[in-house]
Amino acid sequence: MHAPRELPAAAADILGRIRARHPRVHCITNAVAQNFTANMLLAAGAVPAMTIAPDEIAEFVAQADALVINLGTMDAERRASIGIALGAAGDRVPWLLDPVFVDRSAARAAFAAGLVTKHPRAIRLNHAEFVRLAGAGPEPAGIARFARDHATVVGLTGDRDIVADGARTASISNGDPLMAKVTAMGCAASALVGACLAVETDAWRATAAGLILIGVAGEVAADDAKGPGTFAAAILDALHRLDEATIIARARVA
Amino acid sequence: MHAPRELPAAAADILGRIRARHPRVHCITNAVAQNFTANMLLAAGAVPAMTIAPDEIAEFVAQADALVINLGTMDAERRASIGIALGAAGDRVPWLLDPVFVDRSAARAAFAAGLVTKHPRAIRLNHAEFVRLAGAGPEPAGIARFARDHATVVGLTGDRDIVADGARTASISNGDPLMAKVTAMGCAASALVGACLAVETDAWRATAAGLILIGVAGEVAADDAKGPGTFAAAILDALHRLDEATIIARARVA
Amino acid sequence: MHAPRELPAAAADILGRIRARHPRVHCITNAVAQNFTANMLLAAGAVPAMTIAPDEIAEFVAQADALVINLGTMDAERRASIGIALGAAGDRVPWLLDPVFVDRSAARAAFAAGLVTKHPRAIRLNHAEFVRLAGAGPEPAGIARFARDHATVVGLTGDRDIVADGARTASISNGDPLMAKVTAMGCAASALVGACLAVETDAWRATAAGLILIGVAGEVAADDAKGPGTFAAAILDALHRLDEATIIARARVA
Numbered sequence: 001m002h003a004p005r006e007l008p009a010a011a012a013d014i015l016g017r018i019r020a021r022h023p024r025v026h027c028i029t030n031a032v033a034q035n036f037t038a039n040m041l042l043a044a045g046a047v048p049a050m051t052i053a054p055d056e057i058a059e060f061v062a063q064a065d066a067l068v069i070n071l072g073t074m075d076a077e078r079r080a081s082i083g084i085a086l087g088a089a090g091d092r093v094p095w096l097l098d099p100v101f102v103d104r105s106a107a108r109a110a111f112a113a114g115l116v117t118k119h120p121r122a123i124r125l126n127h128a129e130f131v132r133l134a135g136a137g138p139e140p141a142g143i144a145r146f147a148r149d150h151a152t153v154v155g156l157t158g159d160r161d162i163v164a165d166g167a168r169t170a171s172i173s174n175g176d177p178l179m180a181k182v183t184a185m186g187c188a189a190s191a192l193v194g195a196c197l198a199v200e201t202d203a204w205r206a207t208a209a210g211l212i213l214i215g216v217a218g219e220v221a222a223d224d225a226k227g228p229g230t231f232a233a234a235i236l237d238a239l240h241r242l243d244e245a246t247i248i249a250r251a252r253v254a
Numbered sequence: 255m256h257a258p259r260e261l262p263a264a265a266a267d268i269l270g271r272i273r274a275r276h277p278r279v280h281c282i283t284n285a286v287a288q289n290f291t292a293n294m295l296l297a298a299g300a301v302p303a304m305t306i307a308p309d310e311i312a313e314f315v316a317q318a319d320a321l322v323i324n325l326g327t328m329d330a331e332r333r334a335s336i337g338i339a340l341g342a343a344g345d346r347v348p349w350l351l352d353p354v355f356v357d358r359s360a361a362r363a364a365f366a367a368g369l370v371t372k373h374p375r376a377i378r379l380n381h382a383e384f385v386r387l388a389g390a391g392p393e394p395a396g397i398a399r400f401a402r403d404h405a406t407v408v409g410l411t412g413d414r415d416i417v418a419d420g421a422r423t424a425s426i427s428n429g430d431p432l433m434a435k436v437t438a439m440g441c442a443a444s445a446l447v448g449a450c451l452a453v454e455t456d457a458w459r460a461t462a463a464g465l466i467l468i469g470v471a472g473e474v475a476a477d478d479a480k481g482p483g484t485f486a487a488a489i490l491d492a493l494h495r496l497d498e499a500t501i502i503a504r505a506r507v508a
Numbered sequence: 509m510h511a512p513r514e515l516p517a518a519a520a521d522i523l524g525r526i527r528a529r530h531p532r533v534h535c536i537t538n539a540v541a542q543n544f545t546a547n548m549l550l551a552a553g554a555v556p557a558m559t560i561a562p563d564e565i566a567e568f569v570a571q572a573d574a575l576v577i578n579l580g581t582m583d584a585e586r587r588a589s590i591g592i593a594l595g596a597a598g599d600r601v602p603w604l605l606d607p608v609f610v611d612r613s614a615a616r617a618a619f620a621a622g623l624v625t626k627h628p629r630a631i632r633l634n635h636a637e638f639v640r641l642a643g644a645g646p647e648p649a650g651i652a653r654f655a656r657d658h659a660t661v662v663g664l665t666g667d668r669d670i671v672a673d674g675a676r677t678a679s680i681s682n683g684d685p686l687m688a689k690v691t692a693m694g695c696a697a698s699a700l701v702g703a704c705l706a707v708e709t710d711a712w713r714a715t716a717a718g719l720i721l722i723g724v725a726g727e728v729a730a731d732d733a734k735g736p737g738t739f740a741a742a743i744l745d746a747l748h749r750l751d752e753a754t755i756i757a758r759a760r761v762a
Contacts, residue, residue: 032288032304034540038691043736048691049609050540053583056613063612075307075331077583101303104317105310181494183292183302224734226478227491228297237735240689286542286558329561329585355557358571359564435748437546437556480732481745482551 004170004208008251011209012244014196019045023065023198027191028052028081030072030100033184036232037070040188043239044213046195052081061088066198068191069115071108072100072184079111086118094121094197098190103128121203122153124190124211130156138162144169155193155207157186163211165204172208173252174215179235181228189214192239208253216250217242258424258462262505265463266498268450273299277319277452281445282306282335284326284354287438290486291324294442297493298467300449306335315342320452322445323369325362326354326438333365340372348375348451352444357382375457376407378444378465384410392416398423409447409461411440417465419458426462427506428469433489435482443468446493462507470504471496512678512716516759519717519724520752522704527553531573531706535699536560536589538580538608541692544740545578548696551747552721554703560589569596573706576699577623579616580608580692587619594626602629602705606698611636629711630661632698632719638664646670652677663701663715665694671719673712680716681760682723687743689736697722700747716761724758725750 024047029037034050041048049060054077061067067089069082089095097120099112109132116123116133127138136142140162147154148166156162161172179185193210200206214235220242221234278301283291288304295302303314308331315321321343323336343349351374353366363386370377370387381392390396394416401408402420410416415426433439447464454460468489474496475488532555537545546556557568562585569575575597577590597603605628607620617640624631624641635646644650648670655662656674664670669680687693701718708714722743728750729742 030304031285031539032292035289035543035691038540039736039740042689042691049612050538051581051609051613053581056582056615059613059615060609073305073307074310101305101314104303105305105313107310107313181296183289183296225491226488227494228293229487229490229494232293232490233487233737233741234734236737236740237733240735240737284558285539286546289543326559328559328564355559355568358557359559359567361564361567435547435550437543437550479745480742481748482547483741483744483748486547486744487741 004253007170007205007208007253008212008248010205011212011251012247014200014206014209015213015242017199018195021199022047023195024049024063025066025068025191025194025198026061026064027068027070028078028085029068029070029187033070033072033187036184037188037191039236040239041191041195043236044192044195052078054080054084057081057085058088061085061093064093066194067093067095068098068194069095070098070100070187070190071112072187074108096120096122096124096190096194096197098124098187099129099133103132116150120152121197122155122193122207124155124157124193126186127156127158140169153203153207155211157189157211161211163204163208168204170208171254172211172215174212174219174250176218176222178222178225178228178231179218182232212247212251212253213239213242216247219250220246258507261424261459261462261507262466262502264459265466265505266501268454268460268463269298269467269496271453272449275453276301277449278303278317279320279322279445279448279452280315280318281322281324282332282339283322283324283441287324287326287441290438291442291445293490294493295445295449297490298446298449306332308334308338311335311339312342315339315347318347320448321347321349322352322448323349324352324354324441324444325366326441328362350374350376350378350444350448350451352378352441353383353387357386370404374406375451376409376447376461378409378411378447380440381410381412394423407457407461409465411443411465415465417458417462422458424462425508426465426469428466428473428504430472430476432476432479432482432485433472436486466501466505466507467493467496470501473504474500512761515678515713515716515761516720516756518713519720519759520755522708522714522717523552523721523750525707526703529707530555531703532557532571533574533576533699533702533706534569534572535576535578536586536593537576537578537695541578541580541695544692545696545699547744548747549699549703551744552700552703560586562588562592565589565593566596569593569601572601574702575601575603576606576702577603578606578608578695578698579620580695582616604628604630604632604698604702604705606632606695607637607641611640624658628660629705630663630701630715632663632665632701634694635664635666648677661711661715663719665697665719669719671712671716676712678716679762680719680723682720682727682758684726684730686730686733686736686739687726690740720755720759720761721747721750724755727758728754
C-alpha cells in the first residue's frame with residue numbers, strides 16, 4: 001500500500017529503472033501520434049516499436065515489455081492487429097488502453113467498451129472520453145468505482161489528473177496549458193505510462209509516475225518555450241534530463 | 255464586396271474568431287503531413303481531427319466545422335473515405351481541396367478533377383498543380399476564370415500567392431523561402447484556410463486570411479530560425495502568438 | 509578507385525550536387541519516419557515524395573532520381589507497392605534498402621532477403637539487422653564479403669560506421685549519442701544516402717558521403733542542442749547550412 005505522498009519519489013525511481021533497463025514498448029497508435037510518441041519513449045530511455053501489420057505484430061509484442069493501444073485514427077488493419085496483439089500479450093505483457101475520441105464516434109466507443117473487458121492494467125483518457133466510456137461523470141468517486149468494477153487503473157488527465165485503482169486515489173496538479181496545444185500529447189503521456197508499467201508491477205504507482213513525469217517535464221519545458229512549436233521539442237529535452245531533485249521539488253500530488 | 259486592402263484586418267479578425275470559437279477541422283490528409291497539420295491547427299486555436307476510417311468518418315465530419323481534403327499519399331481507404339466525408343459534409347460543412355502532386359500522377363489528376371465538380375469552397379495548390387488541374391497557365395486571368403467556372407476560390411501559392419473567386423483577385427507577398435524547406439507546409443496552409451472557412455462564410459476572405467496568417471507567421475519565424483528545423487517549430491510559435499498589429503504591419507496584399 | 513581519405517571532399521562535392529540538382533527521392537517508408545525523413549531530404553536540397561499507393565507508385569518512381577525502400581511498419585499495401593516500385597525503377601533508378609527490424613520478425617527477414625537479390629545499390633542497416641540478414645557477425649571482413657556476394661554496398665551504422673563494397677572499405681567515426689535518441693534517425697540517414705545515390709554513380713562513395721554528412725551534421729547539432737527534442741530540429745538546420753570547410757574539418761574517415 002502506498003500513499004500519494006510517496007508517489008514523487010516513486011516516479012523518480014521508476015524513471016531510473018526505465019533508463020537502466022530500456023524496456024521495449026510496443027504501440028498500436030495513430031499516424032498523427034507515432035513520431036512524437038516514439039520520441040517521448042526514447043527521451044525517457046525506453047525503446048519504441050510501432051508496427052501494426054497483422055502478420056508480424058504477434059512477434060513484436062512477444063518481445064515487448066509493455067503494450068499501448070491507442071484508438072486514434074482507427075482502421076480495419078489496426079482493429080485486426082489489436083486482437084492479435086492482445087493474444088500475444090497474454091498475462092505476461094502489461095497493456096494500457098487510450099480510448100481516444102470515444103466521445104466522437106459510436107463505433108469507436110463500442111470497440112473500446114469491448115477492450116475494457118480484456119483487462120488493461122491502465123486506461124488513460126480525458127474527461128469527455130471517460131464520460132462516454134463509463135456512462136458517468138468524472139468525479140473521483142465515479143472514477144474509483146469504474147476502476148474497481150473493471151479491475152484496472154484509471155488515469156484521467158485534465159487540469160488536475162486523477163489516478164484511481166478503486167482502493168487508492170491520487171490527484172496530480174502538474175503540467176502546463178501548452179500541453180493542450182501540441183497534438184498527441186495525451187497519446188505520448190499514455191506511452192510514457194506504458195513504459196512505467198514495463199518496470200513497475202503496481203499499476204497505480206506506474207500510472208501516477210507516468211503522469212507526474214510528463215507533467216513535471218511540461219512545466220520545465222514551458223520555462224524555455226516561446227510557444228507550442230518550441231514547447232514540443234523542449235518537453236522531450238526536459239524528460240531526457242529530468243532528475244530526482246526536480247521531480248521531488250515540482251510534483252504536486254495529493 | 256471587399257477590396258484587397260481590407261484583407262489584413264479581416265485576417266486578424268478571422269484569427270480572433272478561430273481563437274474564440276475553437277472550430278473543429280477534420281482533415282483527410284497524408285501521413286507525412288498529419289502531425290504538422292494538427293499542430294498548425296492547434297497553434298491557430300482550432301481543434302483538429304484526422305481519422306480516415308470509412309466506418310467512422312461520417313460521424314466525425316458531421317461534428318466538424320470545416321473539412322480539408324488533401325490528396326498526398328492517396329490510397330484506397332482514403333479515396334473511399336473522401337466520398338463518405340463529402341456526403342456527410344453536404345452543404346453544411348465548408349470544405350477545401352488540396353490536390354497535392356496532381357502534376358505527378360494521372361490517376362490522382364483524374365480523381366482531383368472529379369472532386370472539383372463537387373463544390374469545394376476553396377482549392378489551395380501550387381503552380382504545377384494548377385497547370386495540371388486547370389489545363390491553363392497560372393496567370394491571374396486564367397486563375398480567375400477557373401475559379402468562376404467552378405464557383406470556387408483558388409488560392410494559388412508561390413513566391414506571390416493569388417487568391418481569386420472569379421470576381422475578386424488578391425495578391426499576397428508574404429512568407430519566407432524556408433517555408434519551402436519544411437515538408438507539409440502547403441498542407442498546413444490548406445488546413446489553416448480550412449479553419450478560416452469554419453468561421454467566415456466569404457470564402458475569398460477566408461482563403462486570403464489563411465494565406466496572410468501563415469505568410470506573416472513564416473516571416474516572424476524566419477527572424478528566429480537558424481534553418482528549416484528550428485523554423486518548423488518557430489512558425490507554430492509565431493502563429494500561436496500572432497497579434498493584429500503584427501498582421502497589419504507585415505501583410506503585403508494588393 | 510578512391511581511397512577513404514578522399515571521401516570527406518567527395519561528401520562535400522556530392523552535397524553541392526544535391527543542392528544544385530534537387531534530385532527527386534521517392535521513399536517507401538514507415539509512418540513513424542515519413543515526416544522527419546522528408547524534412548531531412550529537404551534540408552539537404554533534395555525533393556521527397558512518399559506515396560505508397562500501388563496504383564500510382566509506378567508513375568512516381570518513373571519520375572524519381574532515387575528510390576529508398578524502408579521496411580519499418582510493413583503492411584500489405586507497402587509490400588505490394590515495393591514490387592511495383594522496383595519494376596518501375598528498373599536499371600535506371602538507383603535504390604537503397606533499409607531492412608528495419610529484420611532482427612525482430614521472421615516474416616520481415618524473409619521479405620528483406622528476397623529484396624537483397626534484386627540488386628539494391630546500397631543497404632543501410634545496424635548491427636543487429638546485419639547479423640540477421642547476413643547470418644554472420646558484423647566484422648569488416650564479413651561485411652565486405654556480404655557486399656561482394658550481393659554486388660552491393662553495405663553501410664552499417666553504429667558507434668563507427670562501416671561502408672564496404674567488397675573491394676573498398678571505409679570507417680566513419682562521426683555522429684553523436686543523441687542521434688540514437690531521435691526516432692527515424694537511421695531511416696533519415698538512409699534517405700540521405702538515397703539522395704547521394706541520385707547524383708553519384710559510385711555507390712560506395714555515395715553511401716559514405718551520406719553517412720559522413722549526417723554524422724557531421726549531428727555533431728554540429730549537438731553543440732546547440734539541450735536534448736533530443738532540440739537536437740532533432742538542430743540536425744536539420746545543420747545539414748541545411750553545412751559547408752565544405754566544416755565537413756573537411758570534422759569528418760573522421762579511415
